Amino acid sequence: MEQAVLSKKIIDGKQVAKDVREELKVQVEAATAKYGRKPGLAVVLIGDNPASHTYVKNKVTACKNVGIESFLLQYDKDVDEKTVVEIVQKLNQDPLVDGILVQLPLPKHLPTQEILALIDPAKDVDGLTAINLGRLARGDEGLFPCTPLGIMRLLSAYKVPVKGKNVVVLGRSHLVGKPVALMLLAQDATVTICHSKTANLPEVCRQADVLVAACGQPEMVKGDWVKPGAVVIDVGTTRVENADGTSSLKGDVAFDAAFENASLITPVPGGVGPMTIAMLLVNTQKSFEMRMQSRA
Numbered sequence: 001m002e003q004a005v006l007s008k009k010i011i012d013g014k015q016v017a018k019d020v021r022e023e024l025k026v027q028v029e030a031a032t033a034k035y036g037r038k039p040g041l042a043v044v045l046i047g048d049n050p051a052s053h054t055y056v057k058n059k060v061t062a063c064k065n066v067g068i069e070s071f072l073l074q075y076d077k078d079v080d081e082k083t084v085v086e087i088v089q090k091l092n093q094d095p096l097v098d099g100i101l102v103q104l105p106l107p108k109h110l111p112t113q114e115i116l117a118l119i120d121p122a123k124d125v126d127g128l129t130a131i132n133l134g135r136l137a138r139g140d141e142g143l144f145p146c147t148p149l150g151i152m153r154l155l156s157a158y159k160v161p162v163k164g165k166n167v168v169v170l171g172r173s174h175l176v177g178k179p180v181a182l183m184l185l186a187q188d189a190t191v192t193i194c195h196s197k198t199a200n201l202p203e204v205c206r207q208a209d210v211l212v213a214a215c216g217q218p219e220m221v222k223g224d225w226v227k228p229g230a231v232v233i234d235v236g237t238t239r240v241e242n243a244d245g246t247s248s249l250k251g252d253v254a255f256d257a258a259f260e261n262a263s264l265i266t267p268v269p270g271g272v273g274p275m276t277i278a279m280l281l282v283n284t285q286k287s288f289e290m291r292m293q294s295r296a
């Protein structure tokens, strides 16, 4: 296939994320001038997971590039629960902190849900507290999870209509599957949510005008699961070992075969991934604005 045809079918997450960051930079500059300080994001990093360190480094750099102040709080993997609770409570009270991000996964001895639940919903830039997920379910305003927001932004950037369309979401996590399904529902899509117990998965997927795969199963979605002309959003990112000892990142969709049927498709990497950090920055600016306005 010719390069021009190829690239026409590929959803370029890197480019859309760049556009989002450029737009945001202007908004951050204006808000910084208006309120007399920069938006602030606190990132809590516990332990020595190399992937977490890389993600956090990327988030800190991304903040800097759009004019958001970041505060990195790093702790040893053995830090006790009481200390982590106190850290989050202190950040909740800190007037210079607009967003709090606790990098996951946490070491096993720390109760993830209990710790996330402590975050002030007004500073919950990952959108993972019950309050914000409840607001999303109700259709109210709030801070919502970054990857689903990124998926919605990709669909709108590529003018993919979802109203009245059959959308199939593979996966029902709080992080991706459920929130993206709620966002699509709010835009009048007819949404089917699938999971590990779904019967006739290939059949269900073949009904999709838009297929969102977020199940963490490398290349599970085969080419013939994709209806001709469907839009495919591949959220999956699993690192797999290659025969030659190297490793590569695999999506949940068998890209080459799905590409043949899809009208638009996200690559892995370079599709949904870059959008997640971009939307974290958007959420931080949003929480800054909301907090400043609520004081005015």
Ligand SMILES: NC(=O)c1ccc[n+]([C@@H]2O[C@H](COP(=O)([O-])OP(=O)(O)OC[C@H]3O[C@@H](n4cnc5c(N)ncnc54)[C@H](OP(=O)(O)O)[C@@H]3O)[C@@H](O)[C@H]2O)c1
Pocket (backbone or CB within 6 Å): 147, 170, 171, 172, 173, 174, 175, 176, 177, 194, 195, 196, 197, 198, 201, 214, 215, 216, 217, 220, 235, 236, 237, 238, 272, 273, 274, 276
């Ligand atoms: N690019 C990004 O920025 C980004 C961000 C977040 C996540 N991700 C990636 O997205 C993927 C999903 O993440 P997650 O946090 O949502 O994962 P998760 O919490 O493990 O949830 C996976 C979901 O997929 C379902 N599932 C698993 N195996 C299945 C199968 N064989 N058939 C049908 N459904 C199946 C599970 O069903 P049950 O509920 O029945 O167990 C579950 O609902 C992962 O690869 C993750 O790395 C990427």
